[in-house]
Amino acid sequence: MKKIWKYRFYYYLALPGLIYFAIFHYVPMGGALIAFKDISPFDGLRGFFDAPWVGFKHFERFTSSVYFLDVIENTLIISGLKILFGFPAPIILALLLNEVLRMSLKRIMQTISYLPHFISWVVTAGMITALLATSGGLLTETINDFTGSNINFLGNKDYFVGILVTSHVWKTIGWSSIIYLAAMSSIDPSLYESARIDGANRLQMAWHITLPSIMFVIVIMFLLEIGNLLEAGFEQILLLYSPSVYKVADIIDTFVYREGLLALKYSFAAAVGLFKAVIAFVLLYTANRLANRLGQTGLW
C-alpha cells in the first residue's frame, strides 16, 4: 500500500488506460452470455436478461454446419499463408532499409512502403477489381494481349488465395516494418564497429548482430500474430469473394456475417465469436509457453 502511495503519480498516469480497458474490453465480456441465450437484438438490455437460456445450441449449430470444417480450414490456411509470407516480409524490408545509407532515399522508400496502410480495404478491393476484371482489367487485358487467355482471377479458386495473400503483404509490409526499424535504432553502434574491425561484411553483421538484437521484438510480434490466427481478414475477403470461390475463401468471419449478422442471429454470432476467442487464447498460451521454453522473451 505504501508503495502504491509512493508511486501514485505513475498510477494516475495509468488510470485512463485502465479505465478504458475496463469499460471497453472487460465489461463487454459479460455480453458473451448471449451466446447461451436466444436473444432478439431489438429487445435491448431487457432481452439480455429475459431471453431464454439455450445452452450450447448455437455452438452445436455452428459445428453441425456442413461448412464448419471448410470455414475452419480456410481460416487457418489463409491466415497461415499470411503469416508465412506477411510476417517475415516487414523484417526483411526493415533489414534492407537499415542498410540504406542515404537518409533521403531511405525516407522516400519508407514513405512509399507506408502508403498502402492508409488505403482502406474498400479502395484496395476496388483497385484489385480494376486490375483483375476480365473486361477492361489492366492486368487481365495485358495478359490477354500476350497469351490470348482471359483469366477470371477473382473467380478462380487457384488464384484467389494468392491474391488475398499478395494484397495483404503489399498493404502491411511497410507499416509493420516500423517496429523493427525502431528496435534496430536502439542497437549499440559499437557492436557494428567491432564487427567491422573483425572483418565482418554487411550480410554477416545483419545476420549476427541486427537479427539477434531484434529477436525479442520478432518473438513478441509472432506471438501476437498467433493470437490473431483466426482473424484471416474479414473485410478484405468480404469485398473480394463470390460464390465461385466460397470453397477456398469462406472463413469463420464471413460465415458469421452471413449467418449471424445479416440474418439477425446475434446469439449465434456471439457463440462463434466466443469459440474463436477460446481457440485464440489456447493458441496464444501454447505459443507463449513454447517461446519461454526456447529461452525467448514471451508476453508473460
Next chain:
Amino acid sequence: MKKLISTIFLSLVVSLFTTSLKADGHDFTIFNNSGMLQFDGGGSDPEVLAKVTAHVKKLSGVTPKVIVPNMQDTTEQLNLLLAGSNPPDLFQANWDVYKSTLMPLNDLLAKHGDALLRSIPETSWKYMTDSDGNIMGIPRTAATSPYMTWVRQDILDQAGLEVPKTVEELTAYMAAAQKINPDFKAGTRAWSGNKWEEPAMGFAAAFTGAMSGNAAFIDPSDGRVKPVPLAPGIEDYLRFMNDWHNKGYWYPDNWSKFDESEVFRTCNMAMWSGWYSRVTIIVPKVESNCPGMKYVRAPIMGSKGWMATTRASGTQAYVINKKAKNPEAIMQYLNWMWNDQSVEGYATGVNGIEGDHWSYESKGMPAIVNTKDKAETKYVGDFGLPNFPYEGNMQPNDSLWATHFNYLGSGLTKLDDSHQPIDLYMAWDKGRIADETPTLGDVHRMIAENFTAFYTGERSIDEYDDFLAELDDAGMQDWINAMTAQMQESWAN
C-alpha cells in the same frame, strides 16, 4: 465542500442534458436506408440541411432528423442502430423480418394517413397486413417486372435481326453480336448467398416456370412448396448457361465481382438480363461514349413460359419503431411526403427548397420539375423517401433521367409479358422460415456455389442428383416444410 462539488457536478450534467435536447429539437428520426443516399453517403452540407429542415417544418408541420447511412451494408447498420440505445423511429425494412420491433399502423393511418392511403395501390397494402389484420408498414413498392432482358438495337440492325422473342433467337443474336465484335458479351447477376431472387425470377424462369420470392414453386405431385433446384427444367437451364459460358457469351465476371457500371461503360454489353435500372439509369450516363448504342426491351419466351417473373410488391416497407415517441408526427410527415394531390412533399424531400433548389416546369400529377445538380445545391435528398409507383408523379425535366422515369410508368409495370408467381398476393414471413430452417444459410450457400460451378463447367451437370442429395443433407427438407406450412396457412386464411 462535498456538497459544493456534488451541486456543481449535477448542474453540469443537467445543463449538458438540456442543451443537447434544445440543440436537437426534432420530432422523430429517420434512418434513410431507402437507397436515396446510396451514392451520397456524406449527406448534405449542414447549413443547407438546416435550411431544408426548417422548410420541411414549415410545409409539413413536423421536424424530422435524418440519420445518413454511412456503412457499406445498410442492413447491418440498421441492425446495429436498432440494438442501440437510440434506435431510429422510421426506417425501411421488410416488416416480416423486423416485426417484433414495429408498431402497427392501423390507427395512425385512419387518423393521419388519408392522402397516402389514396396514393398507394390497394394491392400493395395486402402485403403490409399480418394474419391478425395489423398493417405493419407503408408499402415501398408495387408489383413490377424488373428482371427483364435487354438487347441492342444497333447490333440487331447491323446483323439484320429482329428483336429476339425466344431463347433460340436470343442465342442467335449473341452469336451474331460476337461475329460483329468478339468483345460483345452478355451480362447478368449470379446466385449469391440469399440474394438469388434475380436469377431465379429472370433467366431461369424460361426453363423452370414461375418462381416465387423464395425462388420456390408448388410441386403438383405432392402440393408442397419446393425451391428452384427441384424444379422440372432446372437442368436444362444449367445446361443452357454452361453452353453460353463455353461459347464465351457471358462475361466471366458475372460469376465473381461484376462491376456493372464499368462494364456498360465499355460499350460492349450486348445483352443485359437483370435489374432494369442498370439500363434505364446507367446507360443514359454512358451512351455518349458509345455512338449508336441503344437498348431495347426483349421479352423472351422459353420452354416453360416467359423469361421474366412478376415481382410481388412484397414486405419491403417504411416502418415505425414501436419505441417511437411521436408516431403521429411521423404519419403526418409521410402523409405530406406521398400526397395524392401534390408532389410538393416528395419533391421537397428529394430536391430541397422550391425556388432555391428546384422549380415546377408543369404542376399536376404527374408534375415535371426542373432540378439542379446536387453538387450545386449541396442538398442530396436526405428527407426524400422513394416510393414506387408514387415517385413516377415527379418527373425531372432532365434528359439523363427521362428514360428512367418514363420506364417507371410503362415497362416496369407492364406485367403481361412475365410469369405470375404463386405468391403474388402473399407475404412470406422470412424470419419465421429462417427460424424453422436452422441451416438455411448452408442451403443458400450450397445452391449459389454449385449453380456457379454448373454454369462454368467446374462441376458436371451429370452430378446433379448428387448435388440434390447434398442439399438434403444440408437441411433442404426443413426449408420445404417451413415454406409449405406458410403457404397452407395463407390459403387457409
